[in-house]
Amino acid sequence: MAINAVARDTVFALRRQIAKIEGTLPERLEVPASFDADRMLVRRSGVAESHGLLSTGADHFDAALNGGLPKAALTEFHGVETRDAGTVAGFALALAGLLLKPTGAQAPILWVGTAEIFREAGFPYARGLEANFGIAPENLLYAEAPKITDALWIAEEAAGLSALSAVVLELRGNPDRLDLTATRRLHRRALAAGRPVFLLRQAAFAEPTAAPVRLVVAPAPATLRNTMAGPLDGTIGRPGIAVTIGKSRAAQPGQFTLEWNPDERTFLDRTHAGATHQRPWDTQNRTKDPVAVVPLSSGGTDPAAAARQVLAFPPRQPLPAGDQPSRPQRPAHRRA
Amino acid sequence: MISHRDRNAQRIAALDERAEALRLKPGMGIADARAMHPAIDVVEADPQADLRLLESLADWCDRYTPLVALDGADGLFLDITGCTHLFGGEHAMLDEILARFFHQGFDVRAGIASTAGAAWAAARFRGRCIIAIGQEEALLVPLPLAALRLEPAIRGSLESVGLRTVGAVLAAPRAPLARRFGIALLLRIDQALGRQDEAVSPRLPIAPLSVERHLAEPVTLIDDIERLVLLLATALKTDLERRGEGARAVALLLFRVDGVVTRLVVGTSRSMREPRLILKLFQEKLTAITEDFDAGYGFDLVRLAILATAPFDMHQADLADAAEDSEEDLALFADRIRARLGEGAILKPVAVESHLPERAVAVIPYWQDAPRRISPPKKPAGPRELPSAVPYQPERPIRLFQAPEPVEVPASEIPDGPPRQFRWRRALYRVAKVEGPERLAAEWWRKEEPTRDYFRIEDTEGRRYWLYRQGFFDASKPPPRWFMHGVFA
Numbered sequence: 001m002a003i004n005a006v007a008r009d010t011v012f013a014l015r016r017q018i019a020k021i022e023g024t025l026p027e028r029l030e031v032p033a034s035f036d037a038d039r040m041l042v043r044r045s046g047v048a049e050s051h052g053l054l055s056t057g058a059d060h061f062d063a064a065l066n067g068g069l070p071k072a073a074l075t076e077f078h079g080v081e082t083r084d085a086g087t088v089a090g091f092a093l094a095l096a097g098l099l100l101k102p103t104g105a106q107a108p109i110l111w112v113g114t115a116e117i118f119r120e121a122g123f124p125y126a127r128g129l130e131a132n133f134g135i136a137p138e139n140l141l142y143a144e145a146p147k148i149t150d151a152l153w154i155a156e157e158a159a160g161l162s163a164l165s166a167v168v169l170e171l172r173g174n175p176d177r178l179d180l181t182a183t184r185r186l187h188r189r190a191l192a193a194g195r196p197v198f199l200l201r202q203a204a205f206a207e208p209t210a211a212p213v214r215l216v217v218a219p220a221p222a223t224l225r226n227t228m229a230g231p232l233d234g235t236i237g238r239p240g241i242a243v244t245i246g247k248s249r250a251a252q253p254g255q256f257t258l259e260w261n262p263d264e265r266t267f268l269d270r271t272h273a274g275a276t277h278q279r280p281w282d283t284q285n286r287t288k289d290p291v292a293v294v295p296l297s298s299g300g301t302d303p304a305a306a307a308r309q310v311l312a313f314p315p316r317q318p319l320p321a322g323d324q325p326s327r328p329q330r331p332a333h334r335r336a
Numbered sequence: 337m338i339s340h341r342d343r344n345a346q347r348i349a350a351l352d353e354r355a356e357a358l359r360l361k362p363g364m365g366i367a368d369a370r371a372m373h374p375a376i377d378v379v380e381a382d383p384q385a386d387l388r389l390l391e392s393l394a395d396w397c398d399r400y401t402p403l404v405a406l407d408g409a410d411g412l413f414l415d416i417t418g419c420t421h422l423f424g425g426e427h428a429m430l431d432e433i434l435a436r437f438f439h440q441g442f443d444v445r446a447g448i449a450s451t452a453g454a455a456w457a458a459a460r461f462r463g464r465c466i467i468a469i470g471q472e473e474a475l476l477v478p479l480p481l482a483a484l485r486l487e488p489a490i491r492g493s494l495e496s497v498g499l500r501t502v503g504a505v506l507a508a509p510r511a512p513l514a515r516r517f518g519i520a521l522l523l524r525i526d527q528a529l530g531r532q533d534e535a536v537s538p539r540l541p542i543a544p545l546s547v548e549r550h551l552a553e554p555v556t557l558i559d560d561i562e563r564l565v566l567l568l569a570t571a572l573k574t575d576l577e578r579r580g581e582g583a584r585a586v587a588l589l590l591f592r593v594d595g596v597v598t599r600l601v602v603g604t605s606r607s608m609r610e611p612r613l614i615l616k617l618f619q620e621k622l623t624a625i626t627e628d629f630d631a632g633y634g635f636d637l638v639r640l641a642i643l644a645t646a647p648f649d650m651h652q653a654d655l656a657d658a659a660e661d662s663e664e665d666l667a668l669f670a671d672r673i674r675a676r677l678g679e680g681a682i683l684k685p686v687a688v689e690s691h692l693p694e695r696a697v698a699v700i701p702y703w704q705d706a707p708r709r710i711s712p713p714k715k716p717a718g719p720r721e722l723p724s725a726v727p728y729q730p731e732r733p734i735r736l737f738q739a740p741e742p743v744e745v746p747a748s749e750i751p752d753g754p755p756r757q758f759r760w761r762r763a764l765y766r767v768a769k770v771e772g773p774e775r776l777a778a779e780w781w782r783k784e785e786p787t788r789d790y791f792r793i794e795d796t797e798g799r800r801y802w803l804y805r806q807g808f809f810d811a812s813k814p815p816p817r818w819f820m821h822g823v824f825a
Contacts, residue, residue: 090734090825122735122823126685126697131729132825142683150677161669163662219798236771236794239825
């Protein structure tokens with residue numbers, strides 16, 4: 001039901017007053033379902049679609065963003081230098097991969113970029129995206145535009161399509177074309193279609209744009225690989241991502257070090273991990289773990305029965321550096 | 337005067353009336369001509385430009401018939417069977433063609449006959465005439481042998497025995513002619529007289545469907561052209577419906593008054609017959625060429641041709657207009673981008689069975705099906721629910737450089753070991769953590785490609801890279817080179 005402008009104005013004024021009394025921001029107040037100020041209601045097959053928030057799985061990060069990233073909006077991801085492009089793209093694609101998960105994914109993700117950025121930062125590699133974020137090659141589309149005007153045009157046309165699950169637009173630097181008007185057009189279309197548009201800006205500084213949320217993404221060291229004998233020195237495990245909330249109407253600024261788990265496809269909050277999550281290299285808990293480390297063979301006698309006892313006890317001191325875990329060892333403690 | 341190079345000498349290839357009046361002749365040496373008349377203006381011949389001009393003329397002649405063929409370097413064949421009534425008969429059509437060419441500044445000779453050979457002879461030796469069926473022989477008899485489109489060698493040997501006109505050859509008995517001068521001579525005679533069919537192969541494939549509109553007043557505005565496209569597309573729709581087909585490729589031909597033909601082609605990902613959608617694609621195309629779009633004095637003929645068709649599957653939409661058209665939306669979106677930005681604008685990755693990283697994914701245009709030589713990776717056999725059936729996935733970067741970038745590695749601990757620091761794009765990176773090597777060799781049938789040892793490397797700031805060393809360390813050879821191939825998340 002449409003609410004007329006006067007009533008809307010009154011509601012806004014009241015919200016501001018309540019927020020003042022409660023000592024918080026008006027955006028952080030709970031919004032009743034019937035009144036949705038900034039979003040458009042889209043009905044498909046008579047059922048209203050709810051564009052909620054995309055929760056990353058890292059509790060403190062989500063809480064700082066007031067529940068997560070808006071699903072139907074333009075979101076900016078900034079990288080300070082072009083060499084950070086891998087991390088920035090990885091973070092955005094991980095979020096896009098999270099979007100795919102609940103539906104089972106038929107709608108593809110479109111990655112729009114100029115020829116310049118694909119040459120500078122590398123072309124998206126479907127095998128790696130599948131292994132890291134679970135985005136199958138058939139759910140990916142690329143658009144390579146010769147000029148920035150064309151890239152913006154493609155992104156604008158794509159942002160209004162409900163046949164895509166997300167649009168990723170990657171640009172470099174601070175071009176004049178990408179001003180308040182251009183970003184506002186992208187944002188309005190994303191609102192109308194109910195699909196996110198991720199704007200990746202490599203080697204750019206913050207400018208006024210229409211995007212409600214801006215995140216500054218930087219790389220952080222990866223964890224060590226976890227083996228049965230504890231963390232292995234010198235290995236590269238789950239990638240770390242340092243995220244700073246640069247701008248958000250609802251959030252307080254803050255810095256978080258997230259960690260992407262490619263096996264479970266969730267983020268972990270490394271700075272607050274102790275409170276909510278078990279640290280992956282928590283060897284003290286591991287030794288108490290009653291689960292058999294080596295699986296029983298199915299049927300017949302177990303020839304490794306004698307050896308199992310020995311294998312169950314990890315060595316007390318970590319292995320020397322440079323020693324690699326053998327390949328079959330690694331998937332053994334994937335929790336999936 | 338135009339010169340060309342023939343047997344190491346500059347000779348006259350063509351000349352105008354004023355040069356002819358100076359008693360210069362084609363084939364004469366340029367040096368001789370200059371000696372006679374020092375003031376002559378000589379231009380080098382450009383056969384490629386001549387051919388381009390002839391092709392553009394052929395495009396323009398498309399307005400009379402879709403069957404236009406090039407004939408050598410200076411002629412065009414127009415198969416006007418069944419087209420003459422559109423222009424008011426053969427005489428009116430011949431007059432119109434000659435008048436239009438004259439106004440464009442060309443000196444053209446034309447002839448109409450029921451065989452290609454007779455028309456060729458009539459155009460070159462009679463000029464502006466129409467040869468009725470059965471009159472070919474009467475036309476050819478007084479003409480010289482050149483009218484028969486013979487090779488110079490055959491013509492020379494015929495003339496050497498005194499057969500100087502077509503009539504003389506026709507009067508001679510056939511069998512000795514064939515024995516002495518070859519079957520080619522009789523073939524040309526039979527073709528000219530209509531005893532044997534001659535196929536004129538058209539320059540462009542014939543469109544299965546096309547509609548056109550001749551305009552009394554030429555149009556110049558893009559808006560008018562768009563309105564015409566919609567009109568023509570609506571006319572095509574009923575034909576497509578009757579055939580049960582939709583268009584896969586549509587061409588728009590704009591004939592400018594001064595003879596320039598603009599040809600715009602759009603392709604579609606799925607068969608389409610809706611006029612509004614066809615118009616949408618052409619709108620993108622017209623927007624894309626808007627900088628070098630020159631309407632000049634206007635277009636007097638607009639033609640919409642369907643170049644390729646495919647079966648059109650109808651499906652009924654439900655009342656709520658559900659989200660089933662989302663795939664159609666996507667196809668239309670891809671077509672519009674293709675129409676504006678070209679074939680390679682929207683791409684999709686296809687997994688290929690190969691262990692070499694750059695060959696493991698093929699990137700092909702959106703509307704193409706994967707070629708058959710690309711075999712998709714095999715799905716692991718056996719029940720999927722067992723965790724052991726999950727295939728081992730090697731660690732792969734999320735971005736890959738299109739060409740691996742060379743990296744300078746000053747020193748590594750052991751010759752075949754990982755680098756401790758490296759220089760990439762003139763910046764120095766210190767290595768904090770290393771995993772590897774992962775050794776990837778080319779397939780056995782590509783022996784010449786060296787083996788690569790891949791290392792996953794994390795620098796001190798936490799960025800993760802994929803470096804490889806090409807080849808092995810060997811004391812007698814220069815040290816192997818290092819390359820940056822991709823970046824991880």
